[in-house]
Amino acid sequence: MKTKSKPSRESSLVHKLGIVGGLGSLAGGDLFYKLVKSRAVLEDQGRYHFLFEQHPFKDVLMPLDRGASMTSRKFYVFQVCQTFEASGVSAIVLPCFASHTFREEIQEEIGIPVLDMMAALRRHIDHVVEPGTVLGILASDYVRHAGLFERYFGSDFKLVYPGADEQSGLMEAMYGVNGIKDGYLDGVPLECVYQACLSLQEQGATMVLPGMTELSLVCGDLQRRGITVLDINEIYAGFATQQKGQSNRPPFKLGIVGGVGPAATVDFMGKVVAHTPAGRDQEHIKMVVEQNPQIPDRTANLLNDETDPTMAMYATCKRLESAGANAIAIPCNTAHAFVERIQAHLRVPIVNMLAETVEAIVQRYGAGKTVGLLATSGTIKSQVYHEAARRAGLHIIAPGVDYQALVMDAIYGALGIKAGFTEGLCRDQLLIAAEHLCELGADVLILGCTELPLVLQHGEAFMIKGHQVALIDPTTILAMKCIQLAGEHSGERSNLHLG
Structure with missing residues (x-):
């Protein structure tokens, strides 16, 4: 008596497939059945899990004529695929030829493979016929004129389509009243499909390729009539069970905790765009931003024990995480006093602007420097910059009490930066505090509040009353680090440098 061999560790790993239903209910059900009865599944049933999602799709019976709109179909497919991704499936099966005309668009937005039905068909064809063979195509008007089969087969095979009358009959057989999509699999609809096949044979086709998944429902009848036609659902099912389902790598997406403050968020985004080495729109970085000015004031909490912003910041980060962010940027220096307690509860990293x-200062100017810090009193009290500097061998100095009051008024005052001012009193106050730090021995100044670069610009040689000082903009450094991460994500080396 034969016994089954023990499955290998690799074969015992769960393979979870999501099937997009609803684009052709009968064809989707047929594919699901052929998945379940495929050899791979029957031999190792514990390994395969299937999720079948079918929702009302208003255009399901719409004839796929040459000018058919794909918008609703694209959105439907994307929403179902997004559900599968959240459910932890290994790969997605999409049994719809029209949807494969935009499969790459969906794949760009989904982090798991959307298995290519056309690639499955091409792989099968390569095993059964020689290059140069005449292949007959039964497809909707839309798929035919979209050039889907030409993309996969046109360079190696001669493709022929039914004549005009036979193509019209094929469309009626599929989409008409009492057609195949309605479950009528014999009689007039079957005869119309058969006549289309004969038209292909008259043009020299030795094999018929289906461009409609519903043709699998009548494949057996056509074969019994002598037509060499392929069962796409069976081919696709076999292909799907053999794929390892390795994760796709979508483009890098940067999540931004915005609104802390609002103008600083816009400034940060502008710096990401300005420093990204892009030659066209599509080479820029994806960003998802939650502009949430309702996050409680960080300085008020640190100085006066007012509302703790931790929960609001954490909730914002979690929403960015759910939106697919690969990393999170918080363009607010004071908010970094709360980062450590949040980071441990996130799956994606917060890029630490202060660190x-x-x-960047150590790399540019060396250790041992005396660095002046222009920041909110909350940032100074939290000592987050001081601790980071101490570990790096830098000495941080902050303004004296009276000068720090000027900095706070420049940020929060009635004529301050958060009130929309970038010239006049607020600038004068910052320059007085900066001069004070220079007199204390600083030759590098950190613009340690993200509003400050709206007034004073990052630069190597800023003159303040006879003192030459380097102004360091953490927002610019954060932007450049995020660009570097995006490049590393895509496998590119970054040539960005502070300067």
Whole structure:
């Protein structure tokens, strides 16, 4: 008596497939049945899990004529695929030829493979016929004129389509009243499909390729009439069970906790765009932003024990995480006093602007420097910059009490930056505080509040009352680090540098 061999560790790994239903209910059900009865599944049933999602799709019976709109179909497919991704499936099966005309668009937005039905068909054809063979195509007007089969087969095979009358009959057989999509699989609809096949044979086709998944429902009848036609659902099912379902790698997406403050968020995004080495729109970085000015004031909490912003910041980060962010940027220096307690509860990293700023200063100017810090009193009290600087061998100095009051008024005052001012009193107040730090021995100044670069610009040689000082903008450094991460994600080396 034969016994089944023990499955290998690789074969015992669960393979979870999501099937997009609803684009052709009968064809989707037929594919599901052929998946379940495929050899791979029957031999190792514990390994395969299937999720079949079918929702009302208003255009399901719409004839796919040459000018058919794909908009609703695209959105439907994307929403179902998004559900599958959240459910942890290994790969997605999409049994619809029209949907494969835009499969790449869906794949760009989904982090798991949307299995290519046309690739499955091409692989099968390569095993059964020689290059140069005449292949007959039974497809909707839309798929035919979209050139889908030409993309996969046109360079190696001669493709022929039914004549005009036979193509019209094929469309009626599929989409008409009492057609195949309605479950009428014999009689007039079957005869119309058969006549279309004969038209292909008259043009020299030795094999018929289906461009409608519903043709699998009548494949057996056509074969019994002597037509060499392929069962696409069976081919696709076999292909799907053999794929390892390795994750796709969508483009890098940067999540931004915005609104802390609002103008600083816009400034940060502008710097990401300005420093990205892009020659066209599509080479820029994806960004998802939650502009949430309702996050409680960070300085008010640190100084006066007012409302704790941790929960609001964490909730914002989680929403960015759910939106697919690969990393999170918080363009607010004071908010970094709360980052450590949040990071442990996130799956994606928060890019630490303060740590990156200190590292950039050391790389540019060396350790042992005395660095002046222009920041909110909350940032200074939290000592987050001081601790990062101490670890890197830098000495941080902050303004004296009276000068720090000027900095706070420049940020929060009635004529301050958060009130929309970038010239006049607020600038004068910052320059007085900066001069004070220079007199204390600083030759590098950190613009340690993200509103400050709206007034004073990042630069190597800024003159303040006879003192030449380097102004360091953490927002710029954060932007450049995020660009570097995006490049590493796509496998590119970054040539960005502070300067």
